[in-house]
Amino acid sequence: MVQFDNARQLVSELQPEVPVVCRRPRLAERAARLFLDNFPGDVLYAVKANPAPWLIETLHGSGISHFDAASLTEIRLVREHAPGATIGFMHPMKMEAAIAEAYRDHGVRIFSLDTMDELEKILRATGHAKDLTLCVRLQVGSDLAKISLSSKFGADEADDAALLQDVRVHAERLGVCFHVGSQAMSPAAFAGAMERAARAVRRAGVIVDVVDVGGGFPAIYPGMEPPALDAYFAEIAARFEDFPSSGNARLWCEPGRALSADTESLIVRVMGRKGDALFINDGAYGALYDAAHLGWRFPAHNLSRDQEGDTPFRLYGPTCDDADQMRGPFFLPDTTEAGDYIEFGTIGAYGRSMVTGFNGYGRFVEAALLDDPFPSLCNGAAFMAAEELTR
Ligand SMILES: Cc1ncc(COP(=O)(O)O)c(C=O)c1O
Known part of the structure; x- marks a missing residue:
């Protein structure tokens, strides 16, 4: 190059x-280091933000070992450029054939979903696998973010408890996940979403193994100057301490923008x-x-x-x-x-x-x-x- x-x-x-x-490889290394050193859990790079092979390789080489893919193409890309990485297929509505290939050929064990139909689809496509981490995507507001991700996906409060209970029966590890919207301008976005997720878990009476706070971590653009990222990490860490069953659970995040901007x-x-x-x-x-x-x-x-x-x-x-x-x-x-x-x-x-x-x-x-x-x-x-x- x-x-x-x-x-x-x-x-x-x-x-x-x-x-x-x-490309600025030094800044990719710096962003990776920042998340790995300061986020109190596992960091999955959301490939959709920038799928350039050089960036996947640089983030992987800097210690990012988990990736959030939204399609089979992204899964294949990560497999090629970050061999050995853990991949989550975090699109809540997937083609059945894509789930099957992800599980069978690419070692993907982490899937997100927000309906019973999707649960059945994942179980069919994986031959009722017993080694799945299934993350139930919850609907949360996007009020504090510049780009809304609140209406397309996420189980609402009327349905989430039953879905969590059903998924718990089939999952080796049960997770909750959400997305507060992209370019979230305040750590309060995560506080509100984590409270809402905690309510769902209490209502369902289940133990969760993963709390995935998604993406939404901001970057600086003219006229958009959010607080420092440590304020986001501190808020998330504090809410996680009070999260039901957090003693047994892993905290995850899925930054796209903040790792690549x-x-x-x-x-x-x-x-x-x-x-x-x-x-x-x-x-x-x-x-x-x-x-x-x-x-x-x-x-x-x-x-x-x-x-x-x-x-x-x-x-x-x-x-x-x-x-x-x-x-x-x-x-x-x-x-x-x-x-x-x-x-x-x-x-x-x-x-x-x-x-x-x-x-x-x-x-x-x-x-x-x-x-x-x-x-x-x-x-x-x-x-x-x-x-x-x-x-
Ligand atoms: C499921 C999921 N995770 C993570 C991201 C990355 O979000 P951001 O770039 O705001 O960090 C997105 C973006 O659409 C997403 O849909």
Whole structure:
């Protein structure tokens, strides 16, 4: 992999005509260390956030030995790039053939579910296996998160006790799991969900072996500055102490965004300018999906200018579609013009994983960079110890 000190050096040497996804392996190692050293349980990387083989390998090499997969493709990917890892198939509604292959060919023993039908499906597909860890997905609110995951999956309070009791009969290990929504802006999101999960376990009168608090751990984006991750870990640890049967249970989490957001940036080229609108060669159908569809902003540097920017710009992507626009505002130098290169930070989570080939775009090249130019929750003072180790 071609490597540069920073993005300015990259553009001056390569003058790239297609977008560049820039890997930062040091930051992936740092994020892994942060979770492994500070989360009071097992850490499963949620592959969907960024399935790049280099990232799976780097996280695995840094000690992440558990992975959350949502599809057979992700399971095969983890098997190939993180041999020996423990994989959970944590999609609550799966194809029966996918469950069978996961169990038979890839050694997957951990599955999530939120209905009796799915329980029966898992039992059929695995030949009524006796070595299953089955995690009942509970419905929880997403009020404190930027992206809701509250309506599609999760057993509600009317059904969860009966489901937990049924699953307990068939599971070697019974778990509860939930997702508080992605980019949860307060540790209280986890406190509320853990209380709700504890109520379900008490109602059902079952012993649980796993309490999986899911993903939702945030990253820093412009205008979204959550508390330090240690506040999330402390809240979860405190709630886990009071959790029914916690003495016998393992605590798990499934971070996607927080383990991957800082690990990649994106370099694009400006194709043209009309007033405050810049036309660039990636956008809504590429790695800037969240900027277009959720109105998120990403930190932006104009690599072709020396001065920092304070002029607000809108962006248009390369396709012919009105939807291919990112309102921002993105702050760049007023002198920004066609031919300039812009680097967007913090696109490692749900960036490359959303890229499509619409209108013939979607092709990008990759490089590795050594610098650390964007704000990150992983280098806060609370984690100096972990940070020191990676220097
Ligand atoms: C089951 C499950 N676990 C973990 C994640 C990762 O969430 P995040 O990227 O917010 O940490 C997701 C995201 O959709 C998910 O559906």
